[in-house]
Amino acid sequence: MKDVGHGSVLAQGEKRKNGWISHANDPVGMERIEAFFAARGYEMHRHDTYAIGRTLSGIQSFNYRGALRNSRPGGTMVLHPDEKHDGQAGAEDGFHYRIAYIEPAAIQSVLRGRPLPYVHGGISDDRRLFAATDRILRSVEDRIETFEYDDALYDLAHALEAAAGTAPASGKKLIDYHSAEMARQYLHELPQTATMEYLEQLCGRDRWSLSRDFRTLFGTSPYRYLTMRRLVAVKTALRTGQTLADTAFSSGFADQSHMTRQFSKAFGISPARWLGLLHHRQVTTR
Known part of the structure; x- marks a missing residue:
């Protein structure tokens, strides 16, 4: 279900009663869209990437490997590179x-030569895969x-292997504590810009390998740690x-909305509300 230039019936940003497409503006080598179609969206086509998606509402039907598939909310679509498919509504809404x-x-940059995962049927109910796609398949307005x-790609590649049933047998791997601790100390200093390439x-x-060892030793990913x-x-500054x-700005976030989203995801409350409740408590306990 590729967008403009790859079988789309609508131009970017164009909205009509029968459908619309919106692009993400991410500074990464990945194309990401959100779309709605009332009826038929795409004719048969194929592309040389994985198409990994999630139906948010309605029924998304597509012909894939000789059968009609129906994607509903709660599952994950995984269309393998170079496989023909189309796309249309499976219900009136x-x-x-x-x-x-x-x-x-x-994906191969993570798997290092292991076969590309192939999810048969194009739809998976694997919960690990659904969780691994959360960051990639969020709102297109959230860059x-x-x-x-890079952090999400690690989770996705391994989740794809698990969902496809091709995950390698677990074996004992040597852990490089020195390198992981060096990365942790660097991230602890809150660099304004951090990348896996620099690490x-x-x-x-x-x-x-560094990401794997970091997760093993510190219980979270490098990105999550930072x-x-x-x-x-943020809490200290507020x-x-x-x-x-x-x-x-002082805490290293791209902007206030980015900080607010991350704060709310981590603590279940917006920074403004947290600050208001904090002040209320300080006043009432004196």
Whole structure:
């Protein structure tokens, strides 16, 4: 279900009663869209990327490998590179979905020569895969930064293997504590810009082995670790009276809305509401 230039019936940003398509503007090597179609969306076509998507509402029907498939909310679509498919509504209300187009080379950068995962039938109910696609298939208005994309790619590649039944047998792997700790100390200093490419250079390890060891030793991914350190800095800055906008900048977030989204995801409450409740408690307990 590729968009403009690959079988789409609508131009980017064009909205009509029968359908619309919106593009993400991510600074990463991945195309990501959100769309709605009331009836038929795409004729038969194919592309050389994975098409990994999620139906948000309605029924998304498509012909794939000789059969009609029906994607409903709660599952994950995984269309393998170079497989023909089309797309149309499977119910009167149309279908609303998000989809990302990911180069096989990006998946191979994690798998290192293992066969590309093939999810038969094009739809998976695997819960690990559904969770692994959360960051990639979020709202197109919520940009994905490069560091986060690399982090999400690691989870996605392994989840695809598991969903396809091709995950390698687990074996004991040597853990490089020194490199992982070097990365942790660097991230702990809240660099304004961080990338897995820089961590590779800093630690002398390839990004995927480093990411694996970091998760094993510290219980979270490098990106998540940095995000949580930034959020701790947000709380400290807000307590000192900094504005939300100034706090976002000083803590290393792209902007105030980015900070607010991350804060809400981590703590279940917006920074403004958290600050208001904090002040209320301070006043009432004196």
